[in-house]
Amino acid sequence: MEKEITFLVIVDESPEMYKALRYAAQRSSRNNGRVALLYTFDTLEFSHWKAVEDIAEAESREKAESKIKDVQTFLLEFNSKKPKKFIMKGDRIECITNFLKENKFISNLVLASSSEKSSSDPLINAFTGKFRSSLSVPLTIIPQNLSEEEIDKLSSIN
């Protein structure tokens, strides 16, 4: 089987994430590829009681699953293949680099940059700065201020 093109989108609560998602969905559906979704959550800083840590993890997983469900509904519109879903626990950047190392089927990482001046875009900063050498796939950055039409137009050029 020929390797299908897979676009990885990091799922979080930011509004600009949907821009990255739109681009990834359009590109993958036009190329008969797939979208992969990765949600990461941090370990709790408070590790005094095991029970508290367990509840925190359960909460995070439930939150992750409901967010991924939202994203899947969003993706239905683009009639692409069913996305691959992943949830990881730990430091975000560490999770992403490990994920890319272990899952060679990823062809492209799609991130969106925030159009707000106050936002620091930690992932983009990390993967274009300090952690750029640990990146093992091409990185696509979608500016948040692109409209949906613009994204659709840009993603149709192969």
Added chain:
Amino acid sequence: MFYLPIAEIEINLFVILFFGFIVGFMSGLFGVGGGFLMTPLLIFLGIPPSTAVGTESVQILGSSVSGAIAHSRKKNIDYEIGIFLLIGGIFGSTVGVVLFNFLKESGDIDLIINILYVIFLLVIGSLMLIESTISLMRPDKTIDSSFKRRKRRFLDFLPLKLRFRHSGIYISILLPILVGMITGFLASLMGVGGGFIMVPAMIYLFRMGTVSAIGTSLFQIVFVTLNVSILQATYNFSVDLILAIFLLVGGVIGAQYGSKYTSKFKGEQIRIFLALIVIIVCIKMGIELINEPLMNSRIIIQDAY
């Protein structure tokens, strides 16, 4: 060697810096305040228990401010719940300081602090050990947060109920006031922040989310320890500022390192390690309590008069 004016002993300030660093490192590692470890260590160094407790509240105040600010930026603090926790906390801690003063006058304070610590450390240490052992035996047990959707309990019948929108809970305001009061009382008598009691109480009794429980507890701790620090310093003269500053400097540096290593360890190893430290400290305190005939000597002196 340096003479501490309030503690009234000579001490090497590098030792204090080192202890601050060690406890700071562990609190960074475990994400706990560290008061329940620092106070016994200070007592072992020969600092009078009452001064150790008073000074520790200043250190906790200093070290929890940055955490509270970080949580406030991430909008993890439920200020409505926080206010009721704080009302209880201010009341409980003020009562605690007055009781502290009363015990200091009667000469019992150091003994009471020692006894409270032995009991407290024993309970906490064994609970942690039991918890960790159980989870080591059943490592794959999955837990969900469905206990939050359980049917009504007796706590739901308490009066003065209020809807707290940030946390999405509907509880009696008596609950946070009471929990705040107990932790405030402990904060003033034992020199702890009380997060290790408050956080589980908020999760199990109020059914708050874990992250906002932690953020909100830090909010309460900052203002309660501020209250305790001011009262202990002005009313009981039990705060040694020089000691507090050196502990804080060591503690802040230690916490920076400690938090870096959190992800390197598995939660279980960390917890068993902490539990063992707590129990060792508890045993050492217990031995000193028995060896030091504090109570007997006082009775004899009283009899002589």
